[in-house]
Amino acid sequence: MRNFDFIVIGSGIAGLSFALRASKRGTVAIVTKRQGRDTNTAWAQGGVACVKSDEDSFDLHIADTLDAGAGLCHEDVVRTIVEEGPEAIDALMNLGVRFDTRTSKSGEMEWDLGREGGHSKRRILHSKDTTGREIESKLLQAARDSPNIQLLEHFFAIDLITTAKLELEAPVRCVGLYALNEETHEVVTLRSDRVIMTTGGCGRVYLYTTNPKVATGDGVAMAWRAGAEIANMEFIQFHPTCLFHPQKKSFLISEAVRGEGGVLIGADGKEFMDRYDPRKSLAPRDIVARAIDQEIKKTGSQCVFLDITHKSREFIQDRFPNIYETCMSLDIDPAIQPIPVVPAAHYQCGGVRTDVNGATSLPGLWAAGEVACTGLHGANRLASNSLLEGVVVARRAVENVLETMPLSGPPEDFEVPEWVSGNVTDVDELVVIYHNWDEIRRLMWDYVSIVRTSKRLHRAATRLQNLQREVQEFYWNFKVTTDLLELRNLVDVASMIVESASRRQESRGLHYTLDYPETNDRDWKKDTVVARGEDACLSLFREAHAF
Ligand code: SIN
Secondary structure (H helix, E strand, O other), X not given: OEEXXXXXXXXXXXXXXXXXXXXOOOOEEEEEOOOXXXXXXXXXXXXXXXXXXXXXXXXXXXXXXXXXXXXXXOHHHHHHHHHOHHHHHHHHHHOOOOOOEEEOOOOOEEEOOEOOOOOOOOOEEOOOXXXXXXXXXXXXXXXXXXXXXXXXXXXXXXXXXEOOOOOOOOOOOEEEEEEEEOOOOEEEEEEOXXXXXXXXXXXXXXXXXXXXXXXXXXXXXXXXXXXOOEEOOOOEEEEEEEEOOOOOOOOEOOHHHHHOOOEEEOOOOOEOHHXXXXXXXXXXXXXXXXXXXXXXXXXXXXXXXXXXXXOOHHHHHHHOHHHHHHHHHOOOOOOOOOEEEEEEEEEEOOEEEOOOOOEOOOOOEEEOXXXXXXXXXXXXXXXOOHHHHHHHHHHHHHHHHHHHOOOOOOOOXXXXXXXXXXXXXXXXXXXXXXXXXXXXXXXXXXXXXXXXXXXXXXXXXXXXXXXXXXXXXXXXXXXXOHHHHHHHHHHHHHHXXXXXXXXXXXXXXXXXXXXXXXXXXXXXXXXXXXXXXXXXXXXXXXXXXXX
C-alpha cells in the first residue's frame, strides 16, 4: 500500500492544474491509464473562452453560457467560473502556456481571439488549432519536473475504496483506490484521504466520436459504483463537424472554422442553417447538430459539408495548420473544396455532481473537468468553456480539499484488504469483450444519440442489462485487463445515460425526444440525479457490483 497526501486520477488540464497547485502543500500521485499526454485535453482544438477584450464583458460571457445551457446552468457557478477565468489563464501562462497574439490596427499587441458558436463576442484564446496540445505539454512538463509529484503512467484506476466497502464503523468517505499496474499486471492499493477525479468524458460510448480512445467514462463509472451522485448524463454533446472520412474517423473540424466564416452546406451546395436558426452556422451546437442530422436524414446523403473556400490558402494554413495538413493528407483541399463533415459524440455535459469547488457528494472525493457536473454547462455546453472550467475548478478544489481535510500528520492507518482477482485468462473470450464493446457503441449510436424516443431508450436499456450480466461474469472470473475494465465502465456509463434520458420527459438542450418535443419548465427545470441503488435500470448492476 502506498500513501499520498493527494491522489489525482487523470492527467488532463484539470488533473495537472490540481496536482501542480497541491504539490506545493504535499505529496501527489497522478494515476493515468496510458501515457500522461493521452487525454481529451490534448485533442482540444478551439481554445479557452475567457473575457480578454475591452469589447467583451463578464456579463456577456455569462449571458451566452446561460443561453446555450437552456435553463439548467447554475448561475452562481457560471458567474464564479467566468469571473475567475482571467486569473486562471494567467496561472496557465505562468507555467509557460502560450496563446496567439496579433498586432492591432493601432500597432499594439493584442490577443488573437477566436469566435465559436453561441458566443456573442470574439473571446477564445487559442494556440493555432492545437490549443489543447500546447496546454497539455506545458503542464505535463511542469508535473514531471516537480519533486512532489509522482506520475504513475499506465496505471488503470479500477475502483475507489470507501470506508463503507471496508465495512468500517465510520462515516462513509473515500480513502483511496485500487489501480492496475499495466506493466507488472499487479493491482496496487493507493491510499489517500484526498482523491480528485479528473478522468475526462465518455465519447467512446458512441460509435462515432471526436474523442480519443481513453474517453471511456471511467471516472463517472467509478464514482457511481462508490456511491457518489451523478447528474445530467442525458446531456451528451454532439459536435456538428467531425471529419467524414473512412481513414480518419475521430478528427474534429474545429468550430473556430465556422467562427472564421465557414458555412455549412448540403450536398447540393446550398446553405441550410438559415432554415433552422438566425445565427445560422454559428448557432449553439445542439441546434446545429440536430439540423445536420435532419438534413442527412431528409436528403439521404451521408454527410454535409463545411465550406471555408472564401478564405485564402495562406490564411487557412496559418490559422488551422493541423486541420489543413490532416485534410490535405486525405486529398481534401480545404482552400478549394468543402470539407465533408458529420456530427459525432464530443462532450459529456453531465458527470459526477459537484459544487463549484469540485466537492462531490462522497466525502474525500472531489472531481473537476469533463468528468464533473458543476452546473456550468446546464443542458448544453457553450463551446470552449470546458478548458476554462477545468482549470478554475481545479484551482478552487485544492483550497477546498485543504479546508475540509487539512494535512495534519500521517493518514489514519486502515486495514485495506489486498485486491483479489480471478486468475483465469482465456484469450478466446477476448472476442466476446471486443464484440460487447462494439455492440454498446453501436446501440448507443442507433438508439441514444441526437434524436431519441422512449421506445429506442427502452430497447437500449434492455440490451445493456444483458451486456451488463456478461461483463460482470468476466469481471469476477477473469484476470482484469484494461480492455475488460474499460468495457465494464462503458456499460455502466451507457446505462446512466439511458436511465437519465428515460427519466427526462421533455426536450431541452442536448436531450431531444420525439415523444416529448417541448421543453417543460414546470416539471423538468432541474438536474437529473442518479445514484447507485435507486434506479430500476441500474438495479441489476447493484447486485452485480457486490464490491
Ligand atoms: C472545437 O474546436 O470546435 C471544440 C471546442 C470545444 O469543444 O469547446
